[in-house]
Amino acid sequence: MELFTTYAWIIWGALMLLFVIVEVATVEFTFLMLAVGSLAGLVTDLVGGPFWLQVLVAAVVALLLLFTVRPPLLRALKRGGDPTPSxxxxxxxxxxxxxxxxxxxxxxxxxxxxxxxxxxxxxxxxxxxxxxxxxxxxxxxxxxxxxxxxxxxxxxxxxx
Incomplete structure (x- = not known):
């Protein structure tokens, strides 16, 4: 467990990078919300929070963003589409x-x-x-x- 607490900032950074790469490939904003949740976990680590709190903060922020920010972003993304059948x-x-x-x-x-x-x-x-x-x-x-x-x-x- 000490490994996680010592190198938590590297774990959060790697998770953010992984989520951003997947988001660029999918463009559905799910992994972007997870990346921002990872950023919240990283900030919690940098202010000295224990690892269990980092995970909790990352999960709560990611879930809040998934259910509050993602739906309007998806609507905005699809708003400009051409409705003409092809x-x-x-x-x-x-x-x-x-x-x-x-x-x-x-x-x-x-x-x-x-x-x-x-x-x-x-x-x-x-x-x-x-x-x-x-x-x-x-x-x-x-x-x-x-x-x-x-x-x-x-x-x-x-x-x-």
Whole structure:
């Protein structure tokens, strides 16, 4: 135990360094709060507090920061994000026009049609025919409801 009390400042410094390195890699503010708790333990050591008090102070400060300071920091970090959907999420709800006739056959059960989406992309497509619509002819307006692999699942635009 004397080893801990003699070299406690080195232990606290090493913990702070380790927590900061992990925080830089994760950017979720958990390890930053632990690093500040370690700093509180180091300050307690420097003013002459016993090792058990150093650990207690470090734990209390870290927990207080985790539950009081971390949530607002996370909200501030995420506030400036771009809410615009991207990748496949951006295709959901986009309108298009049928190029090749669409049928409501199951995946792999028959030929698929094609649609040209409003963003200019051409996709193979399958009709989601919940209401019994058997086919859609070229020129019919559709809306993408899902993406299954490389196939757009569409419904007639008037149903939306």
């Amino acid at each position: 990748n496949l999420d951006a295709l959901l709800g986009i309108r298009g026009e049928v190029l090749l006739p669409l049928t409501s056959t199951a995946v792999g059960a028959g030929p698929l049609g094609q649609v040209k989406l409003a963003n200019g992309e051409t996709w193979t497509a399958r009709l989601l025919a919940a209401d019994g619509t058997p086919t859609l002819d070229p020129g019919t307006a559709v809306v993408v409801t899902a993406i299954e692999g490389s196939t757009a699942v569409v419904v007639p635009a008037e149903r939306i």
